[in-house]
Amino acid sequence: MAVLNRMDWYDLARTTNWTPTYVTEDELFPPLMSGAFGLPQDAWEKYDEPYKQTYPEYVKVQRDKDAGAYSVKAALERSRIFENADPGWKSVMKAHYGAIARGEYAAASAEARMMRFSKAPGMRNMSTLGCLDEIRHGQMQLYFPHEHVSKDRQMDWAFKAYDTNEWGMIAARHFFDDIMMTRDAISVSIMLTFSFETGFTNMQFLGLAADAAEAGDHTFANLISSIQTDESRHAQIGGPALKVLIENGQKAEAQKRVDIAVWGAWKLFSVLTGPIMDYYTPLEHRKQSFKEFMEEWIVAQFERALTDMGLDLPWYWDIFLKDLSETHHGMHMGSYFWRPTVWWNPAAGVTPDERAWLEEKYPGWNDTWGQCWDVIIDNVVDGNMAMAYPETLPYVCNMCQLPILGTPGKGWNVKDYPLEYNGRLYHFGSEVDRWCFQQEPERYAGHLSIVDRFLAGMIQPMDLGGALNYMGLAPGECGDDAHNYAWAEVYRALRAEKKAS
């Protein structure tokens, strides 16, 4: 029997809206879940997805993708890539799996909300496939690291991280809960797929796949590439929704959601991706600095995506562009100095050669972050390790849940952005974080940051041991220097040379 071409029947087949008679439209699509923005069903029927795929096509393509990624894994299982990899690269994998794998499962639930509650039939189709994508991503990113769990306890955090109160995970959860778990279907499409996936993850996965191939880890490179091809499809769910909103006079609401989600995504990438690109990746494998990568792959493309859509650049775009040279250096120093509180081993990345690279890419680095690193390096070289660890908590932002930081040394500009709301004093890491909070204070006001929990007596005993226990970090899981401080030898040699001359 002849099969019709997809485009001969697709539009008709997706016309699945009907006029409810036994219940009201609001009962069928509760506004709280559907986020209809006051628009009736027929307005949403104009939603036209740019990437059309049928279920049989999807299954065939996905089967091929899975077969490709799993067969590469099977073929390379005995290659000892993990055992022989640079410790900095292992840290990249651990950070990635812990922060992302279970979040993918959570994203399946967010896709399912669009699948059930969106008034746009095309969105329901696309997010059905998107939901299956996210289940696949969760399964793969748990299955792939599992072979390493017996070799390295930190790999167990691929599964474990999402359920813990580890500070980075509180930050990740706060962000994902905000943009995808507690929003209506249309807001999820704008905040998760358009803002986070189009703006950041799509390109992040491309960059990470290239880094993995460069590091010789072809299993990871294939896994990440396989995921990225799904991302580039389902990331397009939000675009047509924005179009419908703008055409129906809802631009301001749409813009606000984009602005909130893009800022949160940026902060998360500044702690997760920034240190990986500029500090963990061995110098010889670095292609671009984090700033160059962001400017080329994120900023330029996202600016185009926004203006093509008829949206404005977020009001804070200048602040964002300036932060590209600054924030992630602080996030790296923070996660390195507080390294017992993360589930991977941060690579310091501050040998003289690496510092020269940082100074070239970020002029002034030595006079700013370098000044703090000078003190840390001296302590490590002198064996004064007690001073190379913290004895208190960094103050974290009540919006992004990440440390409140700025540029140190000669460019010192660290600042708190406080706000008193209903008698409670909140602290924010930037004007933008505070602005996000102020858009809907009741949404965020009840949340306790890790510091708030400490002050409320929820972390006992009130010391590092108590904090590690609260964060779920067992012995053997706490982070320490990725290279066991071997990098300090070059500084010892330099000192000896100086003394001899």
Next chain:
Amino acid sequence: MALFPITSNFEGDFVLQLVAVDSENTMDEVAAAAAVHSVGRRVRARPGQIMRVRRQGSEDFLPRSMRVSESGLKPTETVEIIWEAPKH
């Protein structure tokens, strides 16, 4: 006498930190408590200089002998700890 949390923004450091002081501590003692978490860890000591305390956004230092309980500081409020060269 009561534990009093403040947020320390130490000159030259990169991050705000939680510091526990006592409501009866003087500003000099507050500065010293904050220094424990910055000086020698990520900020070099400045021999001969003293550390002064001011509210964020203020140009004026709080008097060195002023107690936390007299300062009007709120719990967790951010104070800046600034190096001051001796006056000759």
